[in-house]
Amino acid sequence: MEKIKIFIISGQDELKNMITGALTHVEYILLAGQAVNTAEALAFAETDEADVILVDASVEGDGYRLAESLSARCPETALIILESRLQEEVMRRAIFSGAKDVLIYPFSPAKLIDSIYRSYQSMKKAHQRRAQSSPRQRKKFQQGQLAVVFSTKGGVGKTFLATNLAFALAKENSARVVLVDLDLDFGNASLALDIAPRYTISDVVNEIANLDRDLMESFLIPHPSGIWMLAANVQPRMNEFINGEHVETIIKLLQSSFDYVVVDMPARFSPILDPVFQMSNLLLLVTTPEVSAIRNLKACLNTLDSLNFAANKIRLVLNKAGLCADIRTKDVEATLGQPLFGTLPLDIKLVTDSMNKGIPLGRLYPRSKVNRSVENIAGKIARGGAAV
Ligand SMILES: Nc1ncnc2c1ncn2[C@@H]1O[C@H](COP(=O)(O)OP(=O)(O)OP(=O)(O)O)[C@@H](O)[C@H]1O
Ligand SMILES: [Mg+2]
DSSP states (O other): OOOEEEEEEOSOHHHHHHHHHHHTTOTTEEEEEEESSHHHHHHHHHHOOOSEEEEETTGGGOHHHHHHHHHHHOTTSEEEEEESOOOHHHHHHHHHHTOSEEEESSOOHHHHHHHHHHHHHHHHHHHHHHHHTOTTTTOOSSSOEEEEEEOSSTTSSHHHHHHHHHHHHHHHHOOOEEEEEOOTTTOOHHHHTTOOOSSOHHHHHHTGGGOOHHHHHHTOEEOTTSOEEEOOOSSSOGGGTOOHHHHHHHHHHHHHHOSEEEEEOOSSOOGGGHHHHHHOSEEEEEEOSSHHHHHHHHHHHHHHHHTTOOGGGEEEEEEEETSSTTOOHHHHHHHHTSOEEEEEEOOHHHHHHHHHHTOOHHHHSTTSHHHHHHHHHHHHIIIIISOO
């Protein structure tokens, strides 16, 4: 079950103990931390995220002012003011500070939990409404760009690149981005974004005869980062009931709603996915600096050539650069016969942490070299790096 992350700001030990005691055993609530003053509270808001912040109105003599700053800095966090007295002035100040609720202490554990739950739900609904109302309104291009991340070798970082590229494209130019997991049998892009998919591509295929833009959008899962996702089926053997026409319909509808459709692919060609290659504006082929991966990519380029795939859509990405000291960028370029579009350094610690936590690097480690490299690729695409 998804947990509601709480942060408490108060200088009163008695009040904090009461709250901690009331919440410790509630399994869907996670006490993420505490602050005793404004400086600590703002430092927390800069670095971390809470779903609900409890602000003691007596903090440094004016908790309302702090609440105002917090609601400006963390617009997606619900604030609850903790007050000792109920007066008209208190309510007015609470409303203008952007708080969702006011609790007059001492309060019962049930009242506290109820307030947290309601404030959280109300914030979440408002966020979903904002997100859901926007794909078409904010769409910039007539037809969304289709960026496909592929390799015929497993484990080179397709999923890592696809998820983080989607996030970076959305951040780069506030574009509407949908990530589609077309690794139909073993897709795990939802894990990389910590999404428990309510709907998957199999729900879409079940409705294929009725599918229009609105119905298509209703199967997408919003991610707090602002991107959307169409998840792969949770059970393998999808290819028994999905075909190329279904895939084409789905991609076309998504292109009509989003600025970018980023596709995470399996490590093989398959007739079902032929339309994805045909429709793509950009094919990002990923390799690592290993002889087997580079040979594999060379063979993949030959296959694409024999299928008459347009060479000007191909962009090569070297991932895990530095993994093998003997193989340098220029060796990779010489072997593959074309320049690299992007290079992502090997960073086992940060990438593993981001993938395990299901938080994009751009959010978890925005200043890391590997994130900067993903952003560099996103920037080139946004500036027109996508051919045709
Ligand atoms: N730049 C990097 N530095 C360190 N580790 C990385 C990097 N990129 C990817 N990885 C790690 O490599 C592993 C494979 O990555 P990923 O799942 O993205 O590959 P994939 O090509 O999608 O694999 P598959 O073909 O199985 O779908 C993961 O454990 C991931 O954390
Ligand atoms: Mg993958």
